[in-house]
Amino acid sequence: MGELEQVLARVGAPHAEAVAGIVGFVVALVVAWIGHGLLVRLARRLGARSRSGVDDVVIDSFARPSRLLMLSFVALAAAPALPLSAGALELVRRAIGLVLIAAFGWMLAGAARMLRGLVEARYDVTVADNLRARRVRTRAGILYRIALAIIAVLVVCLMLMSFPSVRHVGLTLFASAGLAGLAIGAAAQPALKNLIAGIQLAFTEPIRLDDVVIVEGEWGRIEEIRLTYVVVRIWDDRRLIVPVSKFLESSFQNWTRQTSDLLGTVHVYLDYRVPVEALRRRLGEIVAASPLWDGRVCVLQVTDLKERTVELRALVSAADAGRAFDLRCEVREQLLGFVRDAYPESLPRLRAELDRDAGGAAEAGGAAEAG
Numbered sequence: 001m002g003e004l005e006q007v008l009a010r011v012g013a014p015h016a017e018a019v020a021g022i023v024g025f026v027v028a029l030v031v032a033w034i035g036h037g038l039l040v041r042l043a044r045r046l047g048a049r050s051r052s053g054v055d056d057v058v059i060d061s062f063a064r065p066s067r068l069l070m071l072s073f074v075a076l077a078a079a080p081a082l083p084l085s086a087g088a089l090e091l092v093r094r095a096i097g098l099v100l101i102a103a104f105g106w107m108l109a110g111a112a113r114m115l116r117g118l119v120e121a122r123y124d125v126t127v128a129d130n131l132r133a134r135r136v137r138t139r140a141g142i143l144y145r146i147a148l149a150i151i152a153v154l155v156v157c158l159m160l161m162s163f164p165s166v167r168h169v170g171l172t173l174f175a176s177a178g179l180a181g182l183a184i185g186a187a188a189q190p191a192l193k194n195l196i197a198g199i200q201l202a203f204t205e206p207i208r209l210d211d212v213v214i215v216e217g218e219w220g221r222i223e224e225i226r227l228t229y230v231v232v233r234i235w236d237d238r239r240l241i242v243p244v245s246k247f248l249e250s251s252f253q254n255w256t257r258q259t260s261d262l263l264g265t266v267h268v269y270l271d272y273r274v275p276v277e278a279l280r281r282r283l284g285e286i287v288a289a290s291p292l293w294d295g296r297v298c299v300l301q302v303t304d305l306k307e308r309t310v311e312l313r314a315l316v317s318a319a320d321a322g323r324a325f326d327l328r329c330e331v332r333e334q335l336l337g338f339v340r341d342a343y344p345e346s347l348p349r350l351r352a353e354l355d356r357d358a359g360g361a362a363e364a365g366g367a368a369e370a371g
Contacts, residue, residue, distance in 0.1 A: 021081040032074040036067045057121060061114035065106035072100040098159055105155035112147040116140050134208040138225055141209070142202035145227050197245040198227040206247050207254060212321040214253035215242055219321075255321050263297055264324040266314040266332045270339060274310060274346035276302060279335065283314055286334045292327040294319045309348045 040063050047056055076096045084092060119140040123133035207213060207230065211222045215232060218240055224231035230247065232240040246252075255262060268279075280300040287293040297317035304311035314331055318324035339346050 021083050024081050025075070025078045028074050028078040029071060032070050033067070036070050040067075057117035058114055061110040061117065062107065065103060065110045068099070069103040069107055072096060072103050076100065094162065097162055101155055101158045101162065104158075105151050108151045108154075109148055112144050112151070116144040134210050135205060138205065138208040139202050141225060142198060142227070146199060146202070149227070197243075197248050198225075200248060201225070201244055204248075208256075211257070212255040214255070215246070216240060261294065261296070261317065261319060262321055262324040263315055263317050264328040264331075266316070266328050266335070267303075268312045268314065268332070268335055268339075269306065269309040269348060270312060270346045271348055272310055273343075274312070274339070275343060276300070276312070278343070279312065279339070282338050283316075283331065283335065286331055287316055287327070290327060290330055292318055292323045292330065294323075308350065 040059065043059050044056075047059055076093065079089065079092055079096060082089065082092065119136060123136045201207070207222050207225070209222055209225060213220065213222060213232065218232065218234050220232040220234040220240060222230060223233040223239070226244075228244055230242045230244055232242060234240055283300045284298055287298045294317050297315055299315040301313055301315075302310055303313040314335065316324075316327055316331060318327050
């Protein structure tokens with residue numbers, strides 16, 4: 001007789017069955033944990049041979065949720081082996097059932113994350129013409145967050161419905177909570193308003209990720225779109241948090257609504273003697289030598305006549321807002337330097353005329369009045 005059999009004989013048959021049940025339960029969980037780890041490692045090795053990143057996204061999305069789901073199934077199947085009474089065993093099964101529901105919800109969230117990852121892998125926003133990619137990514141991000149909210153509500157409902165008492169009194173609770181629901185709805189009206197606006201934003205698309213906007217008097221890019229608010233990255237790296245409803249109820253500027261191409265304007269105020277044609281030729285030379293110009297528009301026009309100066313407007317084009325701003329600064333600096341060096345007489349000046357006849361008559365009038 002082996003040592004284990006001797007130990008079991010000393011502790012007695014009931015105790016031996018209890019120990020065996022506990023050991024079997026733990027061994028089943030350990031085997032499930034190790035087996036799942038081996039399967040995930042094998043899947044990662046197979047995925048490493050593929051050139052696409054789709055398999056990596058799938059594995060990363062389902063690795064941890066599937067582990068919890070497998071452990072929950074194994075624990076539920078091995079639970080009868082535990083040395084517990086009928087009531088205690090029912091409580092354990094119910095607790096494992098709750099974990100199983102949570103694992104199921106986690107799997108659904110992993111599926112939503114996988115779909116969002118596949119969309120992001122397919123549509124690259126780093127390319128030059130990224131309008132379609134930004135549009136698809138924005139919609140995928142908002143729908144992903146909506147799916148997470150729905151999954152969370154579904155998991156909570158399934159957990160509550162797993163208790164018979166909740167199922168029996170469910171209708172009574174819903175009926176008695178009518179007035180409370182109205183009060184809570186009235187108190188949460190701003191949040192619900194932004195939530196509905198976020199869903200509407202996903203389909204109407206007034207803004208998309210990486211759009212260049214001017215909102216609240218600030219210039220920035222759309223960095224993140226949540227269900228209830230939008231994060232705008234300001235040009236000086238500040239973050240402006242704007243409610244989603246703001247983009248549906250108030251006016252704002254979107255510089256990249258259709259394309260990222262933009263026209264930049266430079267206003268120059270010079271004297272009336274300025275040679276406009278010479279400045280027009282110099283503008284063409286400036287933009288032709290600049291890598292910021294996209295070759296579409298280069299125009300210099302006299303747009304207004306002031307009391308002492310002439311207003312010249314240079315209109316140039318660039319591929320996006322950042323290049324347009326830098327190109328405007330470059331054109332402004334070089335035009336100023338050209339006028340200062342080649343035509344200094346064209347710089348703004350103040351003219352005044354003295355009328356000697358009018359001055360003499362005034363002096364004579366003053367002398368006569370004194371006499």
